[in-house]
Amino acid sequence: MTAGERLVTASPHLASGHTTPRIMWTVVASLVPVIGAAVWFFGPSAVFVIGAATAGALATERVFGRAGSLMDGSGLITGLLLGLTLPAGLPIWMAFVGGAFGIGFGKLIFGGLGQNVFNPALLGRAFLQAAFPVAMTTWPAEQVSWWTLRGDTFALPLMAGKAADVVTGATPLGLMKFEQQGTTLSHLMLGNTGGSLGETAGILITLCGLYLALRNYLNWRIPASIFLAVLVFAGLLHQLDPGRFPAPLFMLFSGGLMLGAWYMATDMVTSPVTNGGTWVFGAGVGFLVVVIRVWGGLAEGVMYAILLMNALVPFINRATQPRVLGTRERSGA
Amino acid sequence: MGELAWIFLSAAVINNFTLALFLGLCPFMGVSGKLDTSLRMGAANTFVLTITSLCVWALNTYVLPHAPYLQLISFIVVIASLVQIVEMAIRKLSPTLFREMGIFLPLITTNCAILGLAIFQTNRGYGFLEGIVFALGAGVGLTLALVLMASIREMSELADVPEAARGLGLVLIIAGSLSMAFMGFAGLLSAS
Numbered sequence: 001m002t003a004g005e006r007l008v009t010a011s012p013h014l015a016s017g018h019t020t021p022r023i024m025w026t027v028v029a030s031l032v033p034v035i036g037a038a039v040w041f042f043g044p045s046a047v048f049v050i051g052a053a054t055a056g057a058l059a060t061e062r063v064f065g066r067a068g069s070l071m072d073g074s075g076l077i078t079g080l081l082l083g084l085t086l087p088a089g090l091p092i093w094m095a096f097v098g099g100a101f102g103i104g105f106g107k108l109i110f111g112g113l114g115q116n117v118f119n120p121a122l123l124g125r126a127f128l129q130a131a132f133p134v135a136m137t138t139w140p141a142e143q144v145s146w147w148t149l150r151g152d153t154f155a156l157p158l159m160a161g162k163a164a165d166v167v168t169g170a171t172p173l174g175l176m177k178f179e180q181q182g183t184t185l186s187h188l189m190l191g192n193t194g195g196s197l198g199e200t201a202g203i204l205i206t207l208c209g210l211y212l213a214l215r216n217y218l219n220w221r222i223p224a225s226i227f228l229a230v231l232v233f234a235g236l237l238h239q240l241d242p243g244r245f246p247a248p249l250f251m252l253f254s255g256g257l258m259l260g261a262w263y264m265a266t267d268m269v270t271s272p273v274t275n276g277g278t279w280v281f282g283a284g285v286g287f288l289v290v291v292i293r294v295w296g297g298l299a300e301g302v303m304y305a306i307l308l309m310n311a312l313v314p315f316i317n318r319a320t321q322p323r324v325l326g327t328r329e330r331s332g333a
Numbered sequence: 334m335g336e337l338a339w340i341f342l343s344a345a346v347i348n349n350f351t352l353a354l355f356l357g358l359c360p361f362m363g364v365s366g367k368l369d370t371s372l373r374m375g376a377a378n379t380f381v382l383t384i385t386s387l388c389v390w391a392l393n394t395y396v397l398p399h400a401p402y403l404q405l406i407s408f409i410v411v412i413a414s415l416v417q418i419v420e421m422a423i424r425k426l427s428p429t430l431f432r433e434m435g436i437f438l439p440l441i442t443t444n445c446a447i448l449g450l451a452i453f454q455t456n457r458g459y460g461f462l463e464g465i466v467f468a469l470g471a472g473v474g475l476t477l478a479l480v481l482m483a484s485i486r487e488m489s490e491l492a493d494v495p496e497a498a499r500g501l502g503l504v505l506i507i508a509g510s511l512s513m514a515f516m517g518f519a520g521l522l523s524a525s
Contacts, residue, residue: 109506111493117485118510126513288517297520304517311511314484318368 020113023217023268024073030208031080031263037204038197042088043146046197048153052092053124054079056099064108074113078102081121081263084198085256085303086128089140089151094132098124118310119270122303129303139171139195171195172254173299176246188253199256209262218266221278226261227252229286237294245294257289260302270310277313277320284309337466340459344470350446351478352508352515357446361478362504363437370433371483372476377419377434379472381441382450384415386468389451390461408451416442446475481511 038046057079062070069075079099086095102124110116129136140151172188172195188202198205213220230251237245251257265271265285272281285305292301350356357378364374388411397404420438424431431438441447450471454464485507494503 105506105510109495109498109503110489111495115489115492115494117489117507118514123510123513126510126516130513130516292517292521295521296517298517301517304514307510307514308517311481311485311514314488315480317488318484 020074021072024077026215026217027077027212027263028073028080030212031077031084033208034084034198034201034205034259035080037201038084038088041200042140042197043148045088045140045149045151045153048092048149049086049088049090049095049197050080050083052095053083053086053099056096056101057082057103057120057124058099060100060103060108064104066112069112072113074107075103078107078120078124081198081259082124084259085121085125085196087136087139087151087196089138089149089153090128090135091152091155093155093157094128094135097131098128100124101127114269116269117314118307119264119267122264122307122310125303126307139174171199171299172250173293176250176254176299185249185253188250196256198259202253202258205258205262209258209266212262212266218262218268219271219275219278221275222266222271222282223261225279225282226257226265226286226289229283230257230290233287233290237290251290251293255293255300256302260289260306261285264302265306265309270313272313272316272320274317274320274322277316280316280320281309281313284312337463340463341466341470341473344467345474345477346515347518347521349474349478349515349518350449350471351475352512353519354449355512356449357444357475358508359440359444360437360475361482361508362501363440364434365479365482365486365504367433368480368483368487370430371479373430374434374437375472375476375479377423377438378441378444378446378475379469381412381415381419381447382468382472382475383465385412385447385451386454386464387461388415389454390459390464393455404455408448412447412451413442446471478511482507485511 035046035050038050054076057075058070061075065075082099082102083095086098102120102122105127106118106120106123107113107116138151209218209223212218213223231248234245234248234251238247246254261282265282272278285302288305288308289301292298292304298304344350348354351358351361360374360378365371389408392407392411396407416439419441420431423434423438450468454467459467482504486504489503489507498506
């Protein structure tokens with residue numbers, strides 16, 4: 001550009017450097033400890049399952065996505081998060097299909113990053129849950145050796161799997177729901193329990209989430225309101241009948257609530273844009289989690305709670321539009 | 334009281350007519366483009382559902398015990414004439430709404446949700462009050478599905494959807510996703 005020539009651009013003129021790829025890659029980096037914990041607890045199976053889910057997501061993004069969209073990191077996040085919500089013994093072809101479905105039908109069909117309605121990772125998981133309900137709820141128990149595969153990992157696609165000779169266990173939520181048996185809180189917090197790959201180490205996920213919240217890469221109001229809603233609602237129920245309803249802290253640290261609240265619900269695309277809306281959104285997620293866990297047919301409800309509130313987000317955005325400064329009217333419309 | 338509340342919740346959310354039983358899909362696909370219209374479509378459907386439930390109860394109590402072979406045909410006649418009444422009323426009261434709903438208003442006649450309600454109600458042996466609560470629940474559920482779909486579609490209107498999926502294709506995919514999300518309610522309250 002020669003001197004005297006003016007460059008006319010639209011605002012904003014000061015770029016902070018917080019670009020979409022940078023945020024996404026930071027989120028990926030913050031997931032590394034969580035994945036490490038999954039590998040620590042579940043052995044090589046964790047690597048295979050998370051790897052397959054990620055491969056499914058990335059391959060779909062590469063084939064059907066816009067040129068260069070692979071590098072923004074969002075497909076990678078979807079794959080990693082999906083992998084973390086799967087049980088360790090899942091055959092890897094199912095994980096691959098889940099990743100492909102999540103990216104294809106959860107994101108690309110809506111026009112790519114920023115335009116999807118549902119969280120792609122959770123949509124992929126909901127699809128797997130509907131298609132392979134048995135495989136998705138088979139939880140391996142603690143193994144003798146770290147190297148043991150936790151299930152029929154290399155099953156051929158669409159073939160009847162051979163009976164895997166793995167000891168299966170139950171998740172803390174399943175134990176609570178179907179056998180009225182509690183799990184020690186410290187075990188839940190430190191990860192020494194059965195469950196999906198990423199739902200075992202509550203403390204670690206909280207630390208990673210807090211880091212993102214401090215950098216303002218996720219809206220702290222969403223996890224805060226989810227935890228608050230779960231604590232209040234589960235606490236009330238526990239007060240009414242401690243024998244029947246589990247304690248609120250158990251609710252908070254069991255299942256996928258930590259991963260869901262810090263990483264899934266806070267997805268920038270599928271959560272409300274206004275701060276008021278995020279409180280409504282979080283409270284709704286917390287309420288639905290408790291409703292599905294306590295009264296539903298399933299032991300775990302975090303995925304469905306977040307998906308249902310995702311569906312409400314356009315409505316919440318509409319209802320919580322801020323007023324135009326100096327007028328009584330809501331903006332837009 | 335608890336029984337009635339369960340019937341309502343079951344029809345509205347757990348076994349949502351549209352998202353769990355896949356009934357009443359044509360207004361769900363056709364009139365879910367705008368939030369206002371979809372709300373009113375939901376209201377019109379709820380109205381027809383409730384009156385149908387009343388008429389079905391009367392038919393089941395007074396007519397059908399004497400002539401059981403008339404069941405389907407009498408249901409259809411009742412529904413068709415009800416829809417005609419609603420159509421005439423809307424045409425007089427709100428010509429704009431009449432135009433917006435277009436073909437989908439008379440199509441309520443063939444809306445499977447309505448006939449489905451009549452048959453469910455008969456098979457489950459619901460009485461007068463239970464039938465009305467069931468119909469109200471089904472109507473609220475249908476409206477809920479319509480409103481969810483409309484708000485999502487209004488947002489996706491500006492999205493850069495691939496050519497192949499534009500229009501009805503995307504609507505069907507959103508409907509499938511919504512339906513998967515509603516699977517979370519499956520089995521709710523049935524254990525207790």
